[in-house]
Amino acid sequence: MKLRFVCILLIAGLLVAFGSDAAKKPPAGLPPVRCLMMGMGPHKDDTMTEVLKVVKEKYPTVAITATENLEDLRIENLKKYQVLLMVQMKVEDGNPPDFVKEGVLQFLKEGGGLVVTHFAVANVQNWRDSIDLYGAMWVSGKSTHGPYHQFRVDMKDEAHPIVQGVRPFTTNDELYFNLLMRPDLHVIMTGYEERFGHTVAEPLLATHYVHNARCVYFALGHDAQSCKTPEFVQILVQSIEWAACRR
Numbered sequence: 662m663k664l665r666f667v668c669i670l671l672i673a674g675l676l677v678a679f680g681s682d683a684a685k686k687p688p689a690g691l692p693p694v695r696c697l698m699m700g701m702g703p704h705k706d707d708t709m710t711e712v713l714k715v716v717k718e719k720y721p722t723v724a725i726t727a728t729e730n731l732e733d734l735r736i737e738n739l740k741k742y743q744v745l746l747m748v749q750m751k752v753e754d755g756n757p758p759d760f761v762k763e764g765v766l767q768f769l770k771e772g773g774g775l776v777v778t779h780f781a782v783a784n785v786q787n788w789r790d791s792i793d794l795y796g797a798m799w800v801s802g803k804s805t806h807g808p809y810h811q812f813r814v815d816m817k818d819e820a821h822p823i824v825q826g827v828r829p830f831t832t833n834d835e836l837y838f839n840l841l842m843r844p845d846l847h848v849i850m851t852g853y854e855e856r857f858g859h860t861v862a863e864p865l866l867a868t869h870y871v872h873n874a875r876c877v878y879f880a881l882g883h884d885a886q887s888c889k890t891p892e893f894v895q896i897l898v899q900s901i902e903w904a905a906c907r908r
Contacts, residue, residue, distance in 0.1 A: 774904025
């Protein structure tokens with residue numbers, strides 16, 4: 662009886678171990694994740710050009726369609742995709758038209774995933790509900806950043822599937838701080854900033870949920886140089902996969 666009980670425990674342990682390992686790997690044999698990317702860059706339209714090239718050449722698990730046309734954010738078009746990647750929306754006064762707000766929210770309600778990068782959280786300051794979807798928001802007069810500089814990126818949750826295979830690295834970027842953030846963000850990655858004699862760990866990668874849809878806030882990606890690091894592209898791709906429930 663004891664031997665049988667031990668065997669059951671061993672089998673259960675193996676199942677948990679293999680199941681846990683399998684959950685970290687994208688399922689094999691599936692078509693690429695269909696991802697719509699809004700905006701080509703936060704300040705210059707070619708910021709993401711090289712990223713798209715690398716993704717196409719090295720990451721067959723995702724297929725990114727780039728657009729700057731707000732009409733593509735109508736729910737009728739969003740239904741073609743599994744994940745929405747927000748880089749920049751060119752909107753007046755930081756307030757998208759209602760059809761954009763309704764389209765993005767409906768997309769998430771229907772199970773689509775969302776990945777938001779760097780400037781996107783500062784680009785729609787007058788869309789007050791965007792923090793609930795994006796996870797973070799730039800607030801004029803409160804949020805800021807230091808000079809563009811090199812800093813170290815560290816893992817707060819190194820076991821998370823989005824950062825599988827990624828080790829701490831250095832990058833050249835803008836490090837945002839004093840953003841308004843959802844209190845339930847699960848922080849995965851941080852960047853350390855020395856400020857007034859003390860060190861502050863700023864969230865650089867975090868996840869949250871909207872109507873059970875998986876959402877990612879990825880704070881890096883200021884310019885083409887910031888996006889050149891292999892880690893940036895890998896994290897971006899794995900964020901898209903996670904948002905699509907492929908990780």
